[in-house]
Amino acid sequence: MLSLIADAPPHDAGFTSGLAYFRWLHELLPAPFFHTQAFLAFFALVLAVYWTIPRRFQMTRIWVLVIASFHFYAAWSFELAFLVTGTTLLDYLFGRAMGATDRPRVRKLLACTSVCMNLGVLCYFKYRGFFLNELYEGMRALGMDPGFTKLNPLEVIVPFGISFYTFEAISYAVDVYKRKIEPEKSLPRFLLFILFFPHLVAGPIVRAGDFLVQTRRPKRWNWLRVQLGVQLFLVGAFKKMAIADRMALYCDPVFKDPEAFGTVTVWFAVLAYAIRIYCDFSGYSDMALGAAHLLGYKLTNNFNMPYLAANVSEFWRRWHISLSTWLRDYVFIPLGGSRGGAWFTRRNLLLTMLIGGLWHGAAWGYIAWGAAHGLLLVFHKVFHDFCESRERLKAALDTWAGIGLRILVTFFCVSLCWVLFQPELGKALTVFEKLFSIQKGQTLLLSNWALWTTVGVLLACQLILRSGLWAQLHARLPAPVLGTGYAVCLCAALVLAPDAGTTFIYFQF
Amino acid sequence: MFRALFRLRPFVRTSPEGAPRARRSKRGRAALALVCGAGAFALLQVLFVVFTELSPVLSDPIYAARERQLGALRTEKPNDKLVLFLGSSRVQDAFRAGAVNGATAFNFGTPGAGPIANSLYLRRLHRAGHVPDVLFLELMYPLCADGGPWPQEGPLITADRVTRTERDLLIERYGFPGDLYRRLWRRSALVPFLTHGFKLIGRAAPDALPSNKQMRAAHGADDHGWLAPLEGLKPDPEKRDKQLAHYKPWVTDWRPGPWTHAALTDTFDLCRERGTAVALVLMPEGTAFRALPNPDARARIDSYVAELKAQFGCSVIDAREWFGDEQFLDGHHLLRPGAERFTARLVAEGIEPLLKARGAK
Numbered sequence: 115m116l117s118l119i120a121d122a123p124p125h126d127a128g129f130t131s132g133l134a135y136f137r138w139l140h141e142l143l144p145a146p147f148f149h150t151q152a153f154l155a156f157f158a159l160v161l162a163v164y165w166t167i168p169r170r171f172q173m174t175r176i177w178v179l180v181i182a183s184f185h186f187y188a189a190w191s192f193e194l195a196f197l198v199t200g201t202t203l204l205d206y207l208f209g210r211a212m213g214a215t216d217r218p219r220v221r222k223l224l225a226c227t228s229v230c231m232n233l234g235v236l237c238y239f240k241y242r243g244f245f246l247n248e249l250y251e252g253m254r255a256l257g258m259d260p261g262f263t264k265l266n267p268l269e270v271i272v273p274f275g276i277s278f279y280t281f282e283a284i285s286y287a288v289d290v291y292k293r294k295i296e297p298e299k300s301l302p303r304f305l306l307f308i309l310f311f312p313h314l315v316a317g318p319i320v321r322a323g324d325f326l327v328q329t330r331r332p333k334r335w336n337w338l339r340v341q342l343g344v345q346l347f348l349v350g351a352f353k354k355m356a357i358a359d360r361m362a363l364y365c366d367p368v369f370k371d372p373e374a375f376g377t378v379t380v381w382f383a384v385l386a387y388a389i390r391i392y393c394d395f396s397g398y399s400d401m402a403l404g405a406a407h408l409l410g411y412k413l414t415n416n417f418n419m420p421y422l423a424a425n426v427s428e429f430w431r432r433w434h435i436s437l438s439t440w441l442r443d444y445v446f447i448p449l450g451g452s453r454g455g456a457w458f459t460r461r462n463l464l465l466t467m468l469i470g471g472l473w474h475g476a477a478w479g480y481i482a483w484g485a486a487h488g489l490l491l492v493f494h495k496v497f498h499d500f501c502e503s504r505e506r507l508k509a510a511l512d513t514w515a516g517i518g519l520r521i522l523v524t525f526f527c528v529s530l531c532w533v534l535f536q537p538e539l540g541k542a543l544t545v546f547e548k549l550f551s552i553q554k555g556q557t558l559l560l561s562n563w564a565l566w567t568t569v570g571v572l573l574a575c576q577l578i579l580r581s582g583l584w585a586q587l588h589a590r591l592p593a594p595v596l597g598t599g600y601a602v603c604l605c606a607a608l609v610l611a612p613d614a615g616t617t618f619i620y621f622q623f
Numbered sequence: 624m625f626r627a628l629f630r631l632r633p634f635v636r637t638s639p640e641g642a643p644r645a646r647r648s649k650r651g652r653a654a655l656a657l658v659c660g661a662g663a664f665a666l667l668q669v670l671f672v673v674f675t676e677l678s679p680v681l682s683d684p685i686y687a688a689r690e691r692q693l694g695a696l697r698t699e700k701p702n703d704k705l706v707l708f709l710g711s712s713r714v715q716d717a718f719r720a721g722a723v724n725g726a727t728a729f730n731f732g733t734p735g736a737g738p739i740a741n742s743l744y745l746r747r748l749h750r751a752g753h754v755p756d757v758l759f760l761e762l763m764y765p766l767c768a769d770g771g772p773w774p775q776e777g778p779l780i781t782a783d784r785v786t787r788t789e790r791d792l793l794i795e796r797y798g799f800p801g802d803l804y805r806r807l808w809r810r811s812a813l814v815p816f817l818t819h820g821f822k823l824i825g826r827a828a829p830d831a832l833p834s835n836k837q838m839r840a841a842h843g844a845d846d847h848g849w850l851a852p853l854e855g856l857k858p859d860p861e862k863r864d865k866q867l868a869h870y871k872p873w874v875t876d877w878r879p880g881p882w883t884h885a886a887l888t889d890t891f892d893l894c895r896e897r898g899t900a901v902a903l904v905l906m907p908e909g910t911a912f913r914a915l916p917n918p919d920a921r922a923r924i925d926s927y928v929a930e931l932k933a934q935f936g937c938s939v940i941d942a943r944e945w946f947g948d949e950q951f952l953d954g955h956h957l958l959r960p961g962a963e964r965f966t967a968r969l970v971a972e973g974i975e976p977l978l979k980a981r982g983a984k
Contacts (some may be wrong), residue, residue, distance in 0.1 A: 151814070341653035344660070362763050561830040593652045597659025605667055608816035 143189035183309040213297030225291035244476030275315035333410035343407030350400030352567035354394040356610035361390035376555035388529040424520040462487035477537035710761025720847035730848035735779035737766030738886040769880035782807035798882035862953035877920035909954040
């Protein structure tokens with residue numbers, strides 16, 4: 115199923131009847147993926163135009179980015195680009211209206227309207243099919259006539275990145291309502307906050323407080339920043355093309371048809387999937403950060419070596435940081451956070467993670483994934499409290515061996531949870547059945563040493579980064595050596611990319 | 624004024640380390656790194672493209688592997704007559720060239736090679752100094768079928784496998800779609816690392832590729848180019864049906880295509896110029912394959928072969944009916960015992976007479 119998602123054709127239907135301009139645009143930029151030649155050409159053009167405009171015309175630069183971002187989305191679907199722009203305009207107006215009044219009830223009403231509108235759009239596009247189909251199945255099971263036909267999930271068009279920009283808009287409305295930030299007065303700046311193409315389709319989820327302030331700073335061409343941007347973009351491209359797409363060769367066939375494969379192969383596929391999803395999503399995030407840096411903007415860092423986390427709680431402080439902090443600030447804390455008793459906190463953790471699971475996709479698999487992580491967090495909290503009163507156990511867990519063991523156990527749990535991270539729960543359960551009962555079956559056409567090599571290289575890179583060795587080395591390397599390293603990194607990404615690349619997993623969310 | 628200068632000093636030196644200067648030097652270093660990176664990338668790309676233009680090692684690894692093997696054989700026995708068998712995977716699997724005595728025989732069968740690929744290969748071999756004394760040329764008639772505006776071999780000879788000169792030849796002489804093929808060629812030249820990446824991995828670390836993409840044809844052949852069919856394989860009806868479905872549209876109402884005829888003509892002309900004797904070979908086929916062309920098409924195939932024989936004065940070895948179905952894996956690729964029998968019969972009926980006629984011992 116994963117590859118079904120990954121290989122799903124871009125939404126082309128609208129282009130057969132759409133305006134000629136948008137059809138032409140779609141031909142130029144058929145899919146909003148950063149590692150394609152079409153995107154690189156588009157980005158080069160935007161960069162050239164953006165930096166050619168003199169610094170004093172800051173607002174013109176912002177408009178250029180807004181227009182480019184709109185075209186970036188419209189090239190995939192112009193109807194949905196208008197939808198996103200329309201809801202953004204309404205969010206802007208709600209924000210301005212909240213800023214214009216001091217009456218608490220009116221402000222609350224406006225904030226609720228903005229939140230409901232965004233959630234409504236999200237539910238209509240993302241969850242309508244799921245809920246209607248579940249309702250249909252439920253009514254049929256009870257012997258009732260649903261009165262409507264079942265929707266084909268493949269025919270339901272979910273706008274790219276809808277979960278990301280609706281969450282950004284919701285956080286803006288809430289922050290304005292709570293007076294954490296001032297409502298944005300400038301329309302182009304607000305449009306850029308939501309539509310900025312590096313983060314539009316797959317995050318990171320930016321906060322208005324972090325981003326809008328950057329739109330006011332005059333941007334200067336800074337070689338250090340450009341270098342950082344290029345470096346991030348290259349690392350992201352390498353992660354995506356050379357690692358994630360290669361790992362897909364190990365896991366996609368198995369997750370597509372788990373029945374056919376033997377237990378050992380399925381275990382390898384689970385390991386490969388854990389690597390794939392990390393490199394795919396963090397690779398995308400790195401590219402987004404790199405692209406933003408090249409335009410003079412700084413986005414939130416979304417990953418911090420999550421597989422080196424020593425417990426699940428730490429994992430969530432390192433994985434998809436922009437989402438986990440969003441869930442903490444706008445779901446967990448409003449639910450009461452850990453201010454109540456132990457059971458109250460556990461309930462809140464479970465609820466937050468369930469919402470996190472549902473955010474990823476309208477399917478039981480994602481909900482189960484969220485629930486599993488919620489349970490892991492609860493278990494971790496219980497274990498943590500248990501260890502607090504046992505000094506020797508605590509000390510043992512804080513030794514090198516203890517930390518290593520905790521990292522391994524955390525990685526094991528998180529990897530098993532990834533099995534649930536797919537729309538079809540039935541397939542996930544088949545994978546679990548295969549994992550925990552020795553069964554014979556097909557093996558993959560690939561040799562496992564490439565998988566182990568990838569694991570080794572990835573681990574070594576993370577350890578080098580964590581130890582700070584890379585930071586020291588980077589500062590001392592002569593510029594030509596560093597530059598040649600960039601070239602080699604890019605060439606290696608191109609060489610190692612499998613001939614049939616896949617889309618980004620997180621684009622579906 | 625003196626005082627003013629003194630006042631300025633701390634302003635210029637904001638920190639003991641001289642931070643503004645350090646920042647400038649960091650920026651300069653960043654710019655230099657980026658320029659060097661872009662330059663190195665461009666240079667690597669250009670070198671790669673130049674390398675693929677000069678050598679087929681990365682662009683066409685199967686051909687390059689065969690040519691290397693042939694070169695090694697020729698170095699061992701430089702005075703031997705050279706018997707070359709150009710053809711498709713049917714030839715590659717079927718002809719154990721090492722069994723030929725009294726001459727250096729080499730199986731130059733490569734997957735998907737029809738008359739156009741064979742013509743290109745013969746040109747390359749001539750350039751590399753390998754001029755055969757006797758050439759056995761497979762007439763892979765499904766690939767000679769008139770398939771509309773483009774030759775059937777079009778999708779098989781991908782743009783990344785050929786040099787610029789060969790690209791122009793394919794477009795001008797063999798009916799390859801000019802705009803599309805040029806665009807594809809330019810694309811492969813623009814991002815050679817992406818285009819040739821899996822070939823590079825296939826050469827450096829074949830295990831990193833799925834086993835069906837490891838190009839066994841390039842690495843698994845014996846010294847004489849024979850890719851021996853695996854031991855113990857049996858006829859596979861499922862594979863046969865798949866192959867039949869693949870070839871059916873080309874063969875059922877077969878007519879000779881103009882482009883492949885041009886390629887065949889060129890091959891014969893090249894051979895005549897270099898004094899090479901040519902024998903056309905129709906490779907063995909199972910009954911289901913033989914039944915694919917309708918009676919009219921079959922008659923057209925036979926008459927086309929007769930025309931070629933008359934026009935170019937070559938000998939023809941029609942091996943289509945040499946074996947029963949039990950000798951084929953999928954209806955047209957011989958199994959190991961079939962390959963041994965084919966080789967023995969070809970040597971006796973085709974190679975030895977031709978070699979004798981050429982004065983070999």
